[in-house]
Amino acid sequence: xxxxxxxxxxxxxxxxxxxxxxxxxxxxxxxxxxxxxxxxxxxxxxxxxxxxxxxxxxxxxxxxxxxxxxxxxxxxxxxxxxxxxxxxxxxxxxxxxxxxxxxxxxxxxxxxxxxxxxxxxxxxxxxxxxxxxxxxxxxxxxxxxxxxxxxxxxxxxxxxxxxxxxxxxxxxxxxxxxxxxxxxxxxxxxxxxxxxxxxxxxxxxxxxxxxxxxxxxxxxxxxxxxxxxxxxxxxxxxxxxxxxxxxxxxxxxxxxxxxxxxxxxxxxxxxxxxxxxxxxxxxxxxxxxxxxxxxxxxxxxxxxxxxxxxxxxxxxxxxxxxxx
Amino acid sequence: xxxxxxxxxxxxxxxxxxxxxxxxxxxxxxxxxxxxxxxxxxxxxxxxxxxxxxxxxxxxxxxxxxxxxxxxxxxxxxxxxxxxxxxxxxxxxxxxxxxxxxxxxxxxxxxxxxxxxxxxxxxxxxxxxxxxxxxxxxxxxxxxxxxxxxxxxxxxxxxxxxxxxxxxxxxxxxxxxxxxxxxxxxxxxxxxxxxxxxxxxxxxxxxxxxxxxxxxxxxxxxxxxxxxxxxxxxxxxxxxxxxxxxxxxxxxxxxxxxxxxxxxxxxxxxxxxxxxxxxxxxxxxxxxxxxxxxxxxxxxxxxxxxxxxxxxxxxxxxxxxxxxxxxxxx
Amino acid sequence: xxxxxxxxxxxxxxxxxxxxxxxxxxxxxxxxxxxxxxxxxxxxxxxxxxxxxxxxxxxxxxxxxxxxxxxxxxxxxxxxxxxxxxxxxxxxxxxxxxxxxxxxxxxxxxxxxxxxxxxxxxxxxxxxxxxxxxxxxxxxxxxxxxxxxxxxxxxxxxxxxxxxxxxxxxxxxxxxxxxxxxxxxxxxxxxxxxxxxxxxxxxxxxxxxxxxxxxxxxxxxxxxxxxxxxxxxxxxxxxxxxxxxxxxxxxxxxxxxxxxxxxxxxxxxxxxxxxxxxxxxxxxxxxxxxxxxxxxxxxxxxxxxxxxxxxxxxxxxxxxx
Ligand SMILES: Nc1ncnc2c1ncn2[C@@H]1O[C@H](COP(=O)(O)OP(=O)(O)OP(=O)(O)O)[C@@H](O)[C@H]1O
Ligand SMILES: Nc1ncnc2c1ncn2[C@@H]1O[C@H](COP(=O)(O)OP(=O)(O)OP(=O)(O)O)[C@@H](O)[C@H]1O
Ligand SMILES: [Mg+2]
Ligand SMILES: [Mg+2]
Numbered sequence: 010x011x012x013x014x015x016x017x018x019x020x021x022x023x024x025x026x027x028x029x030x031x032x033x034x035x036x037x038x039x040x041x042x043x044x045x046x047x048x049x050x051x052x053x054x055x056x057x058x059x060x061x062x063x064x065x066x067x068x069x070x071x072x073x074x075x076x077x078x079x080x081x082x083x084x085x086x087x088x089x090x091x092x093x094x095x096x097x098x099x100x101x102x103x104x105x106x107x108x109x110x111x112x113x114x115x116x117x118x119x120x121x122x123x124x125x126x127x128x129x130x131x132x133x134x135x136x137x138x139x140x141x142x143x144x145x146x147x148x149x150x151x152x153x154x155x156x157x158x159x160x161x162x163x164x165x166x167x168x169x170x171x172x173x174x175x176x177x178x179x180x181x182x183x184x185x186x187x188x189x190x191x192x193x194x195x196x197x198x199x200x201x202x203x204x205x206x207x208x209x210x211x212x213x214x215x216x217x218x219x220x221x222x223x224x225x226x227x228x229x230x231x232x233x234x235x236x237x238x239x240x241x242x243x244x245x246x247x248x249x250x251x252x253x254x255x256x257x258x259x260x261x262x263x264x265x266x267x268x269x270x271x272x273x274x275x276x277x278x279x280x281x282x283x284x285x286x287x288x289x290x291x292x293x294x295x296x297x298x299x300x301x302x303x304x305x306x307x308x309x310x311x312x313x314x315x316x317x318x319x320x321x322x323x324x325x326x327x328x329x330x331x332x333x
Numbered sequence: 334x335x336x337x338x339x340x341x342x343x344x345x346x347x348x349x350x351x352x353x354x355x356x357x358x359x360x361x362x363x364x365x366x367x368x369x370x371x372x373x374x375x376x377x378x379x380x381x382x383x384x385x386x387x388x389x390x391x392x393x394x395x396x397x398x399x400x401x402x403x404x405x406x407x408x409x410x411x412x413x414x415x416x417x418x419x420x421x422x423x424x425x426x427x428x429x430x431x432x433x434x435x436x437x438x439x440x441x442x443x444x445x446x447x448x449x450x451x452x453x454x455x456x457x458x459x460x461x462x463x464x465x466x467x468x469x470x471x472x473x474x475x476x477x478x479x480x481x482x483x484x485x486x487x488x489x490x491x492x493x494x495x496x497x498x499x500x501x502x503x504x505x506x507x508x509x510x511x512x513x514x515x516x517x518x519x520x521x522x523x524x525x526x527x528x529x530x531x532x533x534x535x536x537x538x539x540x541x542x543x544x545x546x547x548x549x550x551x552x553x554x555x556x557x558x559x560x561x562x563x564x565x566x567x568x569x570x571x572x573x574x575x576x577x578x579x580x581x582x583x584x585x586x587x588x589x590x591x592x593x594x595x596x597x598x599x600x601x602x603x604x605x606x607x608x609x610x611x612x613x614x615x616x617x618x619x620x621x622x623x624x625x626x627x628x629x630x631x632x633x634x635x636x637x638x639x640x641x642x643x644x645x646x647x648x649x650x651x652x653x654x655x656x657x658x659x660x661x662x663x
Numbered sequence: 664x665x666x667x668x669x670x671x672x673x674x675x676x677x678x679x680x681x682x683x684x685x686x687x688x689x690x691x692x693x694x695x696x697x698x699x700x701x702x703x704x705x706x707x708x709x710x711x712x713x714x715x716x717x718x719x720x721x722x723x724x725x726x727x728x729x730x731x732x733x734x735x736x737x738x739x740x741x742x743x744x745x746x747x748x749x750x751x752x753x754x755x756x757x758x759x760x761x762x763x764x765x766x767x768x769x770x771x772x773x774x775x776x777x778x779x780x781x782x783x784x785x786x787x788x789x790x791x792x793x794x795x796x797x798x799x800x801x802x803x804x805x806x807x808x809x810x811x812x813x814x815x816x817x818x819x820x821x822x823x824x825x826x827x828x829x830x831x832x833x834x835x836x837x838x839x840x841x842x843x844x845x846x847x848x849x850x851x852x853x854x855x856x857x858x859x860x861x862x863x864x865x866x867x868x869x870x871x872x873x874x875x876x877x878x879x880x881x882x883x884x885x886x887x888x889x890x891x892x893x894x895x896x897x898x899x900x901x902x903x904x905x906x907x908x909x910x911x912x913x914x915x916x917x918x919x920x921x922x923x924x925x926x927x928x929x930x931x932x933x934x935x936x937x938x939x940x941x942x943x944x945x946x947x948x949x950x951x952x953x954x955x956x957x958x959x960x961x962x963x964x965x966x967x968x969x970x971x972x973x974x975x976x977x978x979x980x981x982x983x984x
Contacts, residue, residue, distance in 0.1 A: 027373060052851035052852075052853065052854075053822075053851055166939055168939050169939070196717035196718055196878070196940070197717065197878070197880075197919060197922045197923050198717065198918060198919065198922045198936040198939075199939060200922070200924075201922035201924075201933055201935050201936060202935040202936065204924075205932075205933065205935040206935075223851065223852070224924060225852070225926055226881075226923070226924030226925055226926050226928070227924045229924065229925065229926050229927065229928050229929055230924050230925065230928040230929070230930070230931050230933075249929060250929050253926065253927075253929075254927075263853060264852055264853055265926075267852055267853050267855070267856035268852055268856075268881065268926060269856075269859070269881045269882050269884065269885035269886075270881045270884070270885075270925075270926050277860050277863065278856035278859055278860050278885070279856065280853070280856040280857045280860055281853040281856070281857075282857075284821045284822075284823055284824070284851075284853075284854055285851070553772040553773075554767035554768075554769055554772045554773035555772060555773050555774055555775040557727075557732055557765070557767070558765065558767070558773055558786075558829075558832065559775075559786065559790065560732060561730055561731070561732060561763075561764070561765055562786050562787040562790045562791070562836065563757070563760070563761070563787075563790050563791050564786070564790040568790070573775055573778075576775075576777035577775070577776065577777055
């Protein structure tokens, strides 16, 4: 495949702590093609943000990549040192985080932040950069962009700030955007606006997007493929419609059945017993087995199969056996 | 357990939460577990270990002074004027006695006076901090929880007091109190006046920090739940908020202890603190200072070094404590 | 029997002005934020009334006023026929207040980290001087935890388990009404189902009434009997669940339902809603929603619509049919 933008192979992230070496990301593989959106879902602590941060090379020490490969447009980036990685990050990877204020400098007008980023990564003149900054703000739907470039981040509402961050992430025309819960802090109506914006930009420019969220609804409406993570491992990976309507991993099946919509009012919700284990107390074998309705001896003894990017869908010895 | 978890010999011994309940927010449990990580961080910090040992040694020396000290400097019967001005480790020219750290003009063993002087210094320090803590925590809780004009008045007083150097406040209070005590009771009262003076100059730190922490806790939902369940303001402050603001209080108490010991020494050095009949380290330094240029350096040097070691070790311990109790700083 | 909760013309203002001195120096007027504006609704016994709305719409403020954590600026609240502001008999008010409990959004902040779980659960009884021997064990088992957990501390539990502990604490007061302020929004989907199921079970077992506050329409659709929609402190629509979700009358409700992500909305192209929530200190004149409303007419900008019975529910919109 030539249009693969991001390819992650057997990525493992380790954190040495006093409870032992934790593995918030364990042998994870995934791929995103040009113009596609990959949704990454999972419970809190499943390792979604760790995966995203590993890809953009911004893991907080002591967390570090201890194995696997990350390829961006056919170039390996996990082995890059700080400076070249910084260049890749600005130019080829854009970032959008949950809290827009973490990506904006509170002391600089937003226009300056945009032009600065462009001048650093694109070969253009200052006046051209300013023109493009205005265009970028217009594109993300900031009214009166020509005047607003002089405004500071705190003069915008939460939704508007997130638009500015998206403009900032996209201004150097990256081929990949990693968006970590970009709409979690926003209201439904604003969320709908932001999602529509991301989808449009992705389609128009052919940008690949890694969309991290815990909201299955957002994934369903936005993503082309979905990766379901559980306790640091890939549980299920596949086209969004297949995974959501005919999940084969017992965890995904339970998850889909426990969403209130599935019960259609009044009826009891299907519940998965227990909670995701902490990384310090992962059970032997498959991490999901204590909560799994179809767990067998093999699941308690052997770790679940590792899912390669092109392999089957579910990392489960008995995938699909519980019926959809 | 995987192979990597072996070799963790310094795992905290008591930490029931680590093993029993499952939970998906490890990071939160992290900060909670700070209590049990205490020993672990302590062992990993050489500064903390050394400071602790130094402070412990000094405190024990002071507390057990009657057992340790070769002489009782306050018992005139054991004094021999002939022993005056003995150099450290040298036999006295007249009596042939050897004093580790020498003697002063009246033949008092400097080592013993230091041990006994530390008793006074530490007593004044601990008592002043305890007084400042009770006052500051109470006022801080009220200012933070009740707020309104009561809180405003408390905090304005604190602000005003902060603009004066603590030692000035202490001297002022000391001066006023002295004016009110009859002459014959002055020596007796001096220690207590000292405690109150230093305590009053240090409550502000406690009040400010407790007020801030209280305002944070007050907004938390467990406090609202307690209000909802009919618990009164006093009950909420004492039973709910107080236990949750004690962490920073402990840090300030330690750092204040160092400050109080220095403040006491300063006041005594200036001659407005502990009387010569009950000499503290500060008094000893004042006395010793007079002999520096006549060659009897040990009378000044050893009490000064002890004061420095005491204040520094307690202060470093406080710094370490602050870092441990505030994981965000790491 | 009358309804358990009767809220009439409820108003709550917050003074959000700058400190007095700054205001005088900068010649700024006092700034008043009306968080709840003339809201009236009733909650029937043993039913679930859901309040939905976006952030800042006044949901939590209404909840806190009902449980008595905040006083109203104007309007009346009657619970079990008793109006705490006008009831002369203090004992009656106290007895009524025991029966109202609240479950909060953040399961991490709603339990005192220094208290044992057993003491936390018994607090509604012990805070009023009662004896609570064995109560905590019984309640812990009732919410699906182990009775032996009474001696543990909150940090030993996960988010979902903590929320169960909060529920157990609420039950200790033998409540009639529980105000649930986004009880599952901090929880994961698989755990959320456990908590919602537990709440449904307890409601049947104890004949509880819930005021269920949420911004998640899918949860509301699952839990509620009646739904009230808030916008900028104003109640703009109220209807039985089926009616509201099948046939929303207010353009804002329609927009909310449309904008919410759907699990089966693969590749759905929604027309993104216009604009954002206006500044609550200077709300729009007339109908607060008119600047964003696709069907607004001149009258909407001048006159504030009242709640009127339309179909199975009540709507505050001139153009609703
Ligand atoms: N410094 C650290 N030390 C130990 N464990 C850590 C550290 N940082 C993160 N973790 C753990 O790593 C795991 C993965 O965290 P991550 O932030 O990727 O989760 P997430 O899926 O993004 O969750 P959320 O939905 O809450 O954002 C979590 O279990 C977390 O507790
Ligand atoms: N103590 C307060 N002082 C000043 N303003 C307040 C106070 N409490 C709430 N407000 C304001 O009142 C409005 C309503 O707040 P409220 O918390 O009831 O909203 P909400 O609907 O619960 O929102 P969310 O979904 O974010 O919880 C908001 O604009 C908020 O800023
Ligand atoms: Mg995350
Ligand atoms: Mg709220």
